[in-house]
Structure formats: C-alpha cells, structure tokens
Amino acid sequence: SVDMQTATQSQAVGFASPLQNPGMVSMMPTSAANNQTFGEVNQLGGVFVNGRPLPNALRLRIIELAQLGIRPCDISRQLRVSHGCVSKILARYNETGSILPGAIGGSKPRVTTPGVVNAIKDYKVRDPGIFAWEIRDRLLSDAICDKYNVPSVSSISRILRNKIGNVLHPNNPLNPNYVPISSIENSTPPQTPSMRPAMYNSPIYNHYMVPPGKPNMPNAPPQLRNSPVACHPFYSHSVTEILGFPRFDQPGIQGTVSNHPMTTDTLTVAPHNGGGYHHQLVPVSVPSVIPKLEEWNNMTAYGVPPPTQVTTVHLNGVEKSSPLSRDVTSLQQSPSSEENRASHPPTCLYASAPTNTAYVTSSAANQYPQPYIPTYAQPGWHQMNGMDATGNPLRPTHHAQNGGLQHGYHKTAVTTSQQG
DNA sequence: TTCGTTACGGTTGAG
DNA sequence: TGCTCAACCGTAACG
Numbered sequence: 292s293v294d295m296q297t298a299t300q301s302q303a304v305g306f307a308s309p310l311q312n313p314g315m316v317s318m319m320p321t322s323a324a325n326n327q328t329f330g331e332v333n334q335l336g337g338v339f340v341n342g343r344p345l346p347n348a349l350r351l352r353i354i355e356l357a358q359l360g361i362r363p364c365d366i367s368r369q370l371r372v373s374h375g376c377v378s379k380i381l382a383r384y385n386e387t388g389s390i391l392p393g394a395i396g397g398s399k400p401r402v403t404t405p406g407v408v409n410a411i412k413d414y415k416v417r418d419p420g421i422f423a424w425e426i427r428d429r430l431l432s433d434a435i436c437d438k439y440n441v442p443s444v445s446s447i448s449r450i451l452r453n454k455i456g457n458v459l460h461p462n463n464p465l466n467p468n469y470v471p472i473s474s475i476e477n478s479t480p481p482q483t484p485s486m487r488p489a490m491y492n493s494p495i496y497n498h499y500m501v502p503p504g505k506p507n508m509p510n511a512p513p514q515l516r517n518s519p520v521a522c523h524p525f526y527s528h529s530v531t532e533i534l535g536f537p538r539f540d541q542p543g544i545q546g547t548v549s550n551h552p553m554t555t556d557t558l559t560v561a562p563h564n565g566g567g568y569h570h571q572l573v574p575v576s577v578p579s580v581i582p583k584l585e586e587w588n589n590m591t592a593y594g595v596p597p598p599t600q601v602t603t604v605h606l607n608g609v610e611k612s613s614p615l616s617r618d619v620t621s622l623q624q625s626p627s628s629e630e631n632r633a634s635h636p637p638t639c640l641y642a643s644a645p646t647n648t649a650y651v652t653s654s655a656a657n658q659y660p661q662p663y664i665p666t667y668a669q670p671g672w673h674q675m676n677g678m679d680a681t682g683n684p685l686r687p688t689h690h691a692q693n694g695g696l697q698h699g700y701h702k703t704a705v706t707t708s709q710q711g
Numbered sequence: 712t713t714c715g716t717t718a719c720g721g722t723t724g725a726g
Numbered sequence: 727t728g729c730t731c732a733a734c735c736g737t738a739a740c741g
Contacts, residue, residue, distance in 0.1 A: 333737060342722035342735050364713055373737050378714065395734040396723030 337371025344392035345372065345380075353380050354390050407442060410435045411450050423447040 330340050339345065349370060356366045363381060367374040384390055407430065414426045421429075423444045430436040442450070 331737085339736055340722090341720070341737080344735055362713080374714065375716080375738075376736050378716090379736080382715090393734055394723095396725075397733070398725040398731075 333371065333373055335368060335371040335373070337373075339372075344395075345376065347391065350380055350390045350392070353377055354384050357381050357384075407435060408450055411442075411447060415451060423451065426451075 330338050332338055344350070349372065352370060353366055353372065356369070357363065357377075361369075363377045364374055366372070367377045370377075380390070383393075410430060410433070411426055414421055414429055424447075426447050427441055427444055430441050431438065436442070
C-alpha cells in the first residue's frame, strides 16, 4: 500500500480519486530531486500521459462501445476519457477505419529532392528568364511532381538562389548575356595564374573547371571530367553529391540501390493511419519493436491476465454483440501489431463510472465495476524511480536524456495498489 | 445535456 | 550529441 498524500501534493503511487476530490485534477508536478514522475488524472478520473496516445486497447474499446450503440458521452464517462478525445478517435475511425493514433514526430519528407532540383536546373538552363511559378507549373505538367509534393514558389526561388547561383552574374553560364570563355580564350590553356583570363582567378574557378563546351578538361581528375562540377562552376552540386549516393531513379544504376540503407528491402513503412505522410520506417527484419513504455504495455508479462476482448454489452437491458470482434482478433494476431498487442492494458484500468447504464459482461468486463485503480498503481507497475525490479537502471525518457523532466511509467515487478 | 471545435501544454523523431 | 521543428497527443473549455 502507499501512503496517501494531500490532493495538491505530488504523489508517487496511487492517490485519492479526483472524483472524491474535484479540486485535484493535475498530477503532473515532477520533482527532479526525488526523481519521481507522475501521470495525470483527468476530470473523469481517467489516467493519461500528456502528449502520448491512449493505449490501443482503450482506443479499441471506444470503437467497440460506439459500434454497440453507446453514445460518445457515455463512452467518455465509462472509460474516463474526455469526450473530445472520444469524439476525435471515433471521427478518425469513421474517416480512416483505423483505431491507431497518427504518426508522431519525425520530419516531413523533403519535396526538393535531388531529382526535383535537377529538373529545376534544367528548366533554368533552357530558359534563364523563367519564373519560379513557371517552373512550378512545369514540374507539375512534366509529372516530375504532383500536387502533393511540388515545391512552393519560394522553395523554387531558394533553390535557384542557393543551388544555381545568380543568373545575372556576367560569368554565370545561365546568364543570357554570358560570353563563353571559348570566345575569349583560345584553345591553349593558361599556364600560370597571371596568364589566365581574369575570371579564372576568381575564387569560384579553379584549374579543374572549364566552361561549357569544353567538357573534357585534361588536367582534371578522371572522376570530374565531363561532370557538371567541372563543367559548370555555378553547379555547386552534382546529383550524386546532393544524394550522397548514386541515383536510383535512373535505369542502369539500379544495382546500387540496395547498397544504401534507405533503399534496402529491410525497410518498410509502418502502418499509418489518418492521412498525412508516411515517415516511420521500421526495419522488418527486427523481430520485435521495443514497445513504448508510455503505452503502459506488457501487463501480462507480470502475471496480470491478458485483457479479454469485450464481445457483448448490456445496454438498457439489451445484450449486444460487438461487431468489432473480428477486428480485435485481427489486431491481436497481426504480425505487425506486436506493439498493439503489447500495449493492451487490463480492462480494469478504467473502471466504470457508477452511473453508467451500459456495462460490459465479458470476463474482462467483469472487472469493470472494480474500484478505480490508476495504471501505475496496479500490480506490476510502479513509478519510475531510476531502477527496475532487477536493479537495472531504467531507460531514461527523452527529456530525462536531455536533462529535463522525466515522464512515463516503467514496468517493474513492484506491486502497489491504491483504491480510490 | 451533448458534441464539435480549438487552445494549450506536452511528446516524438527526422533532419 | 543536442537542437529545431512540425507532426502528433489528450484535456479542458467554449459555444
């Protein structure tokens, strides 16, 4: 058991139900000194971790109950999840068919890929007076980009400025008034800096560089001969330079693709739900993804029975079967849903509100009327105190690693309980 | 009372 | 390794 503390005091494990103490809403305060962290309790008495998705099991239950005809407001009360969250999850499910949260974190894939940059260069070379918006239109009309990944006009302008250079510069080959060096210089290369035309003394030129039309510079290293780097001083990057590896979108060099980590077939895109972009690459060959601690997972590994799927409910005296049973089974059995299965907390994490008219009657649901017990006050859980049950240091969270606040709960064998 | 919406404080992860 | 930024999260409050 755990000592009870005042409502306004940070509490390590267990606490009085906010339903009994309406003034106690947030359990968030964190003390770096005692290295203890806390989840939060919402106004309904449900436990949540700020910034993190609800456990999949709870999301699934929301969908189940909704499909059984239970109103969102009742679901909200029963599961102690804010109605806004219930509304959001139901809306997402109706829209996408997925119960899973969206992809969190990461960066949006760049639209200015090397191929796009190259195309922009081509357009600019062929028509130095072309406007950025015209380039944008051509990227679309030439099917180099679609409407979802076409760079903005400002991005194109930036590319023109940063990667192609000032076309108004008299020495820029893209300048319409550019005078080819071949017309200034005869075919004999200058032997000393003082003998070269002035432009060759410019920092942007070196002895490897030749103007367009004289591509095969004899004193250039073989790898630079005929290359844009050597031929066009304003071309600061070759495609390979930009890519950092050979292009794989061109025929003939396909064999190099698999040598790049981002293009091997050991990577796939994780299931993503709810539109947006896909950016979570998951190594397929990894046998199991390390589950997120914040997802309150693996309760079953410590002696707590796995949650039983809710298949029927009694709603106003009428028993209803869950149409989601098949989906539940699919979720639990899907090879790609290791994390989903691991994140199923016991049903009793969220006790029914006393006034609920709908109640669950499966074996798991029999746990529902039990007293409210916070996630981390359940057997097998205690709050992060720096050590796990075996004495090993707990994995620090992101913010702990950065010296900031620590959040989340870590699975240990310590048994604590607290009834609200 | 119900529910859609949104500000807010938070986490996450690629770049 | 640490930072930035834009995605996401659930809650609480509003209408």
